[in-house]
Amino acid sequence: MxxxxxxxxxxxxxxxxxxxxxxxxxxxxxxxxxxxxxxxxxxxxxxxxxxxxxSRSSKMVHGGLRYIAQGDVKLTRHSLLERERLLKELPGLVERATYLFPLRKGVFPGRWPMKAVLWLYDFLAGIRDHRYLSLQQVKERAPALNTDGLTGAMCYTDALTDDxxxxxxxxxxxxxxxxxxxxxxxxxxxxxxxxxxxxxxxxxxxxxxxxxxxxxxxxxxxxxxxxxxxxxxxVRPLRGSHLFVDPERLPVSDCLTVMHPEDGRPVFVFPWEGVTCVGTTDLDHPQDMDIEASASNQEVEYLLTLINSQFPGRAISREDVFATIAGVRPVIASGKGGDPSKxxxxxxxxxxxxxxxxxxxxxxxxxxxxxxxxxxxxxxxxxxxxxxxxTKAAMYSKLEAAPPAVDEFLHANQDDDDFFDWLLEQEAVQHLDDLMLRRTRLGLTRPQAGVAVLERRREQIKAALGWDDERWEKELSRYLDIHQQFYGVPVAPVVDNRKAG
Ligand SMILES: Cc1cc2nc3c(=O)[nH]c(=O)nc-3n(C[C@H](O)[C@H](O)[C@H](O)COP(=O)(O)OP(=O)(O)OC[C@H]3O[C@@H](n4cnc5c(N)ncnc54)[C@H](O)[C@@H]3O)c2cc1C
Missing domain, CATH: 3.50.50.60 (FAD/NAD(P)-binding domain)
Incomplete structure (x- = not known):
């Protein structure tokens, strides 16, 4: 309990x-x-x-194509076997997802190197789940994707979860x-x-x-x-940030790996819990670890540049971003400094x-x-x-009294009455931010920090947690402050274009 x-x-x-x-x-x-x-x-x-x-990862239960490309076959194999185990044990919480790797003329890796890597990737997992998609097929699946130099895509599967x-x-x-x-x-x-x-x-x-x-x-x-x-x-703390974008403005149906136009880094754009998630960045985090990490203005700009180069017709701006999230990777330092992504x-x-x-x-x-x-x-x-x-023995057992959303969270209505009753009674909620940012993701996946849900559920939450009106107001203001400071979209700096003199 x-x-x-x-x-x-x-x-x-x-x-x-x-x-x-x-x-x-x-x-x-x-x-x-x-x-x-x-x-x-x-x-x-x-x-x-x-x-x-x-709570701040890229939500992927995966072997990591990047690791295999870096020659880390052991880490990839262990990860893939664990992925297959979790897919079997926690369906609905860990789900297979389709990934597209768009191929562009003159850009490495091309079709055949990718095919070789994916063959090995699937082989290590004990599955066969990759294929080539023609240009026409890619256009049908990702109609807003930039078609400059696009020749097709490699399609494979990995898994997504809610961390x-x-x-x-x-x-x-x-x-x-x-x-x-x-x-x-x-x-x-x-x-x-x-x-x-x-x-x-x-x-x-x-x-x-x-x-x-x-x-x-x-x-x-x-x-x-x-x-x-x-x-x-x-530990070398490295920060990675993501944007949660309005799905009506940037709809995607597969997890796309796209290259940033400035530095060629791969970034994921993928559908997750009803929104479009974009990330990640990868940079040193020298900030005080007692302060919650947050996405910087430059990171937001970097990710928006990526989106607008890959989906040029969409003109995505800060107004289309519901929330941001930043996590600090505990990477064991090689001691050499250098490129964080390496x-x-x-x-x-x-x-x-x-x-x-x-x-x-x-x-x-x-x-x-x-x-x-x-x-x-x-x-x-x-x-x-x-x-x-x-061992092949199961790690998880059925939670008898739990509502379906606990085990099938990725498909569940997070704003469900039974689920809320369960969360408030069984999952040690101490503050509204626990409920909105972690037990559910309503604070990240709904506009205006999901306050509409809170207004509607105010009496239920107060009764379950024994809060009076004063405590409610304090909690609401704490939640909104945290959201704005650490999960909001930083305001773009004003650029003064007037010429001096
Ligand atoms: C941007 C990003 C993307 C990532 N994407 C993926 C991915 O897609 N797939 C994947 O497999 N991995 C991914 N990772 C890696 C993965 O998220 C981490 O390896 C993992 O979450 C680390 O978990 P942890 O429990 O070790 O650390 P944490 O989750 O940070 O837990 C450590 C906890 O210790 C607590 N703590 C600290 N001090 C004290 C104290 N004094 N007393 C009590 N508690 C304390 C902290 O509050 C914290 O909650 C990603 C990481 C980042 C940053």
């Missing part, structure tokens, strides 16, 4: 086998794999579940096995003791502070990992002060990452780790 908040005293009274810091997909995966094995596990998240990078809902589904599953998770519970320090660790917690809901004891600690704080790793900084994307597990730190990697491979972290704690043996990597 995630719905009922535990008193911090109750948590402090117990001896935990494992404490997991961080409620993103990595922490959720570690919690599930540990709880399934009968370990007594507590996960704590400083803000909301999936508030970090795991937040994947985290929630994994946490819900872990609690079924007896795991305990709390959001808005921040770790302030970790001290090594003879018998394990003493971890100081600050409950940001009740403003209480306590210390809990755990035999092992996994630091799954992603881009924040260096704070508890005890080693020199290893840094490797696999995960690392290390632990020089006894705390096992796990960072980097992908959403797609969270199960394998979790097993590696558990092996490093010594809570599972090498044999269990090997068995876990290869």
């Amino acid at each position: 995630l719905g009922k908040r535990n008193e911090i005293d109750q948590l402090a009274d117990q001896q935990w086998d494992l404490l997991v810091i961080g409620g993103g997909i990595t922490g959720a995966g570690v919690m599930l794999e540990a709880a399934r094995r009968g370990l007594k596990v507590l996960l704590v998240e400083q803000r909301d579940y999936a508030w970090g990078t795991s 937040c809902r994947l985290v929630m589904r994994t946490l819900l599953e872990a609690t079924r096995h007896g795991g305990v998770a709390e959001n808005y519970l921040q770790v302030t320090s970790v001290a090594r003791e003879e018998q394990g660790f003493s971890v100081s917690l600050h409950d940001l809901v009740s403003d209480q502070k306590r210390t809990v004891q755990a035999k092992q600690v996994v630091n799954a704080t992603g881009a924040w990992a260096d704070r508890f790793s005890g080693s020199e900084a290893r 840094e490797r994307r696999d995960h690392a597990v290390w632990g020089d002060n006894g705390v096992v730190t796990v960072s980097g990697g992908k959403l797609t491979t969270f199960r394998l990452i979790a097993l590696d972290a558990l092996l490093a704690t010594g809570l599972i043996s090498e044999g269990e780790h090997r068995k876990g990597q290869k």
